Amino acid sequence: MAEAKLEAWLEENRRYAPSPDFSARANAQPGIYELADADPEGWWRQQAERLTWDQTPTKILEWDAPFARWFSDGTLNASVNCVDRHVAAGRGDQVAFHWIADAVGETRTITYAQLLEMVAQAANALQELGVRAGDRVAMYMPMIPEAVVAMLAIVRLGAMHSVVFGGFSADALASRILDSDCHFVITADGAFRRGTASPLKPAVDEALKSCPNVQAVLVVRRTEGEVDWVPGRDHWWHEVVQRQSVQHRPESFPAEQPLFLMYTSGTTAKPKGIFHTTAGYLTQVATTYFYVFDAKPDSDVCWTAADIGWITGHSYIVYGPLINGVTQVMYEGLPDSDGKDRWWRIIEEYGVTMLYTAPTTIRTLMKWGDEYPQSRDLSSLRLLGSVGEPINPEAWMWYREQVGRNNCPIVDTWWQTETGALMISPLPGISVTKPGAGMRALPGIQVAIVDNEGRHLGKGEGGYLTITHPWPSMTRGIYGDPERFFETYWSRFPGSYFAGDGAKYDSDGDIWLLGRVDDVMNVSGHRLSTTEIEHALVGHHAVAEAAVVGASDDLTGQAVVAFVTLKAHSETSDDHAAIIEQLRIHVATQISPIARPRQIILTPELPKTRSGKIMRRLLRDVAEHRSLGDVTTLTDPTVVAMIAGLMEIHASSDD
Numbered sequence: 055m056a057e058a059k060l061e062a063w064l065e066e067n068r069r070y071a072p073s074p075d076f077s078a079r080a081n082a083q084p085g086i087y088e089l090a091d092a093d094p095e096g097w098w099r100q101q102a103e104r105l106t107w108d109q110t111p112t113k114i115l116e117w118d119a120p121f122a123r124w125f126s127d128g129t130l131n132a133s134v135n136c137v138d139r140h141v142a143a144g145r146g147d148q149v150a151f152h153w154i155a156d157a158v159g160e161t162r163t164i165t166y167a168q169l170l171e172m173v174a175q176a177a178n179a180l181q182e183l184g185v186r187a188g189d190r191v192a193m194y195m196p197m198i199p200e201a202v203v204a205m206l207a208i209v210r211l212g213a214m215h216s217v218v219f220g221g222f223s224a225d226a227l228a229s230r231i232l233d234s235d236c237h238f239v240i241t242a243d244g245a246f247r248r249g250t251a252s253p254l255k256p257a258v259d260e261a262l263k264s265c266p267n268v269q270a271v272l273v274v275r276r277t278e279g280e281v282d283w284v285p286g287r288d289h290w291w292h293e294v295v296q297r298q299s300v301q302h303r304p305e306s307f308p309a310e311q312p313l314f315l316m317y318t319s320g321t322t323a324k325p326k327g328i329f330h331t332t333a334g335y336l337t338q339v340a341t342t343y344f345y346v347f348d349a350k351p352d353s354d355v356c357w358t359a360a361d362i363g364w365i366t367g368h369s370y371i372v373y374g375p376l377i378n379g380v381t382q383v384m385y386e387g388l389p390d391s392d393g394k395d396r397w398w399r400i401i402e403e404y405g406v407t408m409l410y411t412a413p414t415t416i417r418t419l420m421k422w423g424d425e426y427p428q429s430r431d432l433s434s435l436r437l438l439g440s441v442g443e444p445i446n447p448e449a450w451m452w453y454r455e456q457v458g459r460n461n462c463p464i465v466d467t468w469w470q471t472e473t474g475a476l477m478i479s480p481l482p483g484i485s486v487t488k489p490g491a492g493m494r495a496l497p498g499i500q501v502a503i504v505d506n507e508g509r510h511l512g513k514g515e516g517g518y519l520t521i522t523h524p525w526p527s528m529t530r531g532i533y534g535d536p537e538r539f540f541e542t543y544w545s546r547f548p549g550s551y552f553a554g555d556g557a558k559y560d561s562d563g564d565i566w567l568l569g570r571v572d573d574v575m576n577v578s579g580h581r582l583s584t585t586e587i588e589h590a591l592v593g594h595h596a597v598a599e600a601a602v603v604g605a606s607d608d609l610t611g612q613a614v615v616a617f618v619t620l621k622a623h624s625e626t627s628d629d630h631a632a633i634i635e636q637l638r639i640h641v642a643t644q645i646s647p648i649a650r651p652r653q654i655i656l657t658p659e660l661p662k663t664r665s666g667k668i669m670r671r672l673l674r675d676v677a678e679h680r681s682l683g684d685v686t687t688l689t690d691p692t693v694v695a696m697i698a699g700l701m702e703i704h705a706s707s708d709d
């Protein structure tokens with residue numbers, strides 16, 4: 055069944071071929087895959103020319119597995135590459151950011167020349183507060199321009215930022231500050247969400263009770279809320295930064311100068327401080343932004359709708375776009391801060407050409423209904439991107455048709471905090487796209503899908519996704535824990551990086567990402583992908599979102615349990631038993647009777663982390679009636695309790 059469906063998509067592929075604009079560009083650059091495959095290191099040396107170097111590197115890769123050094127004898131300054139050089143090239147008047155506040159009406163426009171002055175002032179201020187090359191500076195910020203300015207100022211000094219997502223608790227912030235021994239914190243008094251101010255600084259104050267080494271806290275005024283103040287430690291941004299000179303002479307740093315830390319909110323108790331360095335990372339984010347997002351600095355208005363507190367914000371709001379010198383939209387609010395058409399209004403008003411977001415958001419927008427995107431002129435869009443989780447074909451089609459109006463190629467980009475930059479994605483103008491497929495590794499990247507023993511698989515086969523050769527933006531390790539780095543990523547398939555994801559080649563040899571391997575179930579000895587069943591469920595007209603887990607089962611080893619939210623028009627139906635039965639049959643016919651869910655729980659919401667990922671681990675606990683572990687990273691911890699309650703009701707009514 056799944057194969058037949060795939061065949062139907064392939065049949066339709068002509069409709070999804072890139073627009074003529076992209077094809078023209080592609081034809082100007084023939085054979086980049088072949089070029090890169092023939093000499094990957096040569097390819098990356100050539101891509102490194104996108105950067106402005108103080109000393110051009112002669113070395114490319116030094117590889118002492120699992121530790122890589124790229125371009126190690128080159129020197130450069132990261133913030134010069136993002137800002138100064140565009141101003142020096144006479145592009146200072148170009149807008150770097152159109153910033154749009156959560157509340158309607160408040161906007162700021164920042165040109166590259168203004169950004170340079172802001173970064174220079176912030177760098178001078180940080181220097182005055184004592185920040186030096188090699189220091190770690192924690193950031194806990196809302197989505198405001200000062201967040202970008204602070205990141206660039208920190209790396210301008212050769213220090214590292216460690217941005218902690220503003221939705222994390224004081225405890226989470228403290229553990230991250232302590233793990234990398236940050237002596238400085240940059241924050242704001244508060245943040246806006248749907249027009250309401252919520253304080254941020256109290257969490258910093260709370261965290262710092264257990265972080266005695268923090269000597270200075272720089273605070274941006276955003277909400278005008280009351281804040282507690284520790285004299286000598288706390289400094290207002292508008293007092294310390296704005297009195298500084300707008301000139302700052304940048305120093306040159308080695309290619310492998312530490313750039314930033316990004317803690318991943320994994321399922322293990324201790325967060326991992328994923329560590330990135332300068333030139334390799336910058337080379338790959340710049341290259342991928344150029345090719346995958348087809349960056350056109352003079353005409354694009356790009357919008358990566360992500361938070362700066364995650365890797366997507368780092369690589370594709372800050373470094374990739376700024377190195378390419380494009381104009382961006384940066385939006386502080388939620389998709390429904392002031393109405394469910396807010397995003398579409400922003401696209402219309404600013405003439406956004408590229409939108410990059412996550413499937414979970416696409417499904418939410420889809421759930422709200424077609425009338426919202428339909429009511430706006432979205433014709434400026436020419437490219438759409440997806441990131442963070444496998445995109446189900448229905449959401450892909452909706453994105454393509456309702457948002458892209460069948461004119462925009464969709465790039466489904468696979469990568470991770472650890473990979474630093476995109477790894478698997480179609481190239482607009484070159485690749486044909488398939489709804490839900492990542493297609494193939496980008497030029498210069500070598501991946502293999504392997505079986506349990508590490509044997510390379512071929513067309514039509516599925517297994518584990520591995521990366522077989524070092525790449526420039528790869529993490530240089532887990533901060534302070536080289537053993538754990540080796541164990542986590544390099545021990546499962548010796549010599550290769552194991553991403554933790556399952557993937558398969560289709561009959562054309564194109565790659566489909568299947569989600570984390572811990573989400574793969576084994577039901578009666580048959581391997582089933584949770585993602586595949588979710589796709590089937592979401593393909594049903596009544597379903598908005600679905601999360602599937604494998605719950606242990608005495609008879610079949612594991613059994614499929616699905617948690618489903620219905621679309622608005624189906625929610626009102628009171629015949630839930632009939633809908634559940636329909637869905638079970640739907641899955642059985644779409645995939646196989648083996649995949650038929652043992653149980654389907656209808657719920658108004660799914661538990662999600664603050665980065666928008668569905669917490670399947672918690673759902674598995676619920677499905678197996680286990681006591682619930684740590685729920686502090688959820689947007690709304692009460693959702694899980696509610697679902698557990700629903701589960702009990704369903705269980706008793708099944709009896």
Ligand code: WTA
Nearest residue numbers: 441442443444466467468469470471567570
């Ligand atoms: C998943 C986000 C399928 C994957 C940039 C990976 C994806 C994890 C995709 C990394 C995609 C990311 N298709 N799955 N296009 N992109 N993932 O570190 O499971 O927050 O391992 O980085 O997200 O999440 P992270």
